[in-house]
Amino acid sequence: MGLPVLLDSLTKGRRRQRRRSDDLRRLVTGLARQDFNRRHPDAAFGPVVVLIASYLEADNIGDVLKAVPVEVDGLAVSTLVVVDGGDDATEDIVAERGAFCCVLPANMGQGVALRVGYTLAGAHGARYVVTLDADGQNDPAEIPDIIAPLLAGDLDFVVASRRLGIDHTSDRFRRTGVVLFAAVINLLAHQHLTDTSNGFRGLRIEVLSDVVLEQDQYQTAELLISAAARGWRIGERPTVWHPRASGESKKGHNVFFGFQYARVVFRTWLRERHP
Numbered sequence: 001m002g003l004p005v006l007l008d009s010l011t012k013g014r015r016r017q018r019r020r021s022d023d024l025r026r027l028v029t030g031l032a033r034q035d036f037n038r039r040h041p042d043a044a045f046g047p048v049v050v051l052i053a054s055y056l057e058a059d060n061i062g063d064v065l066k067a068v069p070v071e072v073d074g075l076a077v078s079t080l081v082v083v084d085g086g087d088d089a090t091e092d093i094v095a096e097r098g099a100f101c102c103v104l105p106a107n108m109g110q111g112v113a114l115r116v117g118y119t120l121a122g123a124h125g126a127r128y129v130v131t132l133d134a135d136g137q138n139d140p141a142e143i144p145d146i147i148a149p150l151l152a153g154d155l156d157f158v159v160a161s162r163r164l165g166i167d168h169t170s171d172r173f174r175r176t177g178v179v180l181f182a183a184v185i186n187l188l189a190h191q192h193l194t195d196t197s198n199g200f201r202g203l204r205i206e207v208l209s210d211v212v213l214e215q216d217q218y219q220t221a222e223l224l225i226s227a228a229a230r231g232w233r234i235g236e237r238p239t240v241w242h243p244r245a246s247g248e249s250k251k252g253h254n255v256f257f258g259f260q261y262a263r264v265v266f267r268t269w270l271r272e273r274h275p
């Protein structure tokens, strides 16, 4: 087989694989939306939606939900947990706590789960969306502080910063990664942020309907770079960063995480140079 023929069949194979995973993603997210409509046929969210993507966090999610404020600055807060597959008791705990729940029938990755949540938030009345982790690393008591610049009309997108606040974790590799990626993303996206990989963020809903989001798992850099390329005003607030309440990171070993993250940064940058 000549080289051109080999390259052609490789490209075709990759395309076919991409088409298959697009189909699967569409199917699973469609089922998740149906699941939400069945659970909450008359859903109406408050103006602030706290959105948590959760994968096998039954031991942690209850305490996180308990700490979410019921209102911020007179605005009602609704909490939506997108359970991303898994076979633990997460959805029962979410129901017990009275939060909105949506279950994906298979594990698709945090990026996919959050996109389902963004769509639901927009469709059911959210004006502001706050995302945070299900594992206890972020303190929901800081939500009012995170969204204060949005409510004041000063910013469109606020990222929590563990570097400006207090980092109670001790993983030096991760810390170095946070510093390095912030430097690279600042350079590429013309920002002045200290913690670009933090999943604790507040956004105006308009930002979410404007950005392009395609990443299945490592989604923080894509959201930031896309929002920056489209001219949204981005800033940060200090935060306290806790160790996971229990369990281990689901995102893979640090080296793998770093490699995947770097891929997302450069791919998004290439894509967003001419949004």
Ligand SMILES: Nc1nc2c(ncn2[C@@H]2O[C@H](COP(=O)(O)OP(=O)(O)O)[C@@H](O)[C@H]2O)c(=O)[nH]1
Pocket (backbone or CB within 6 Å): 053, 054, 055, 056, 057, 082, 083, 084, 107, 108, 109, 110, 111, 113, 114, 132, 133, 134, 135, 137, 199, 248, 249, 250, 251
């Ligand atoms: N929806 C979804 N969430 C995930 C997945 N992996 C991790 N998460 C969630 O994303 C958040 C951050 O993941 P985590 O494993 O703590 O990553 P780390 O904090 O970067 O080490 C947690 O709330 C996890 O439950 C996944 O495959 N799907």
Ligand SMILES: [Mg+2]
Pocket (backbone or CB within 6 Å): 133, 135, 137, 244, 249
């Ligand atoms: Mg975590």
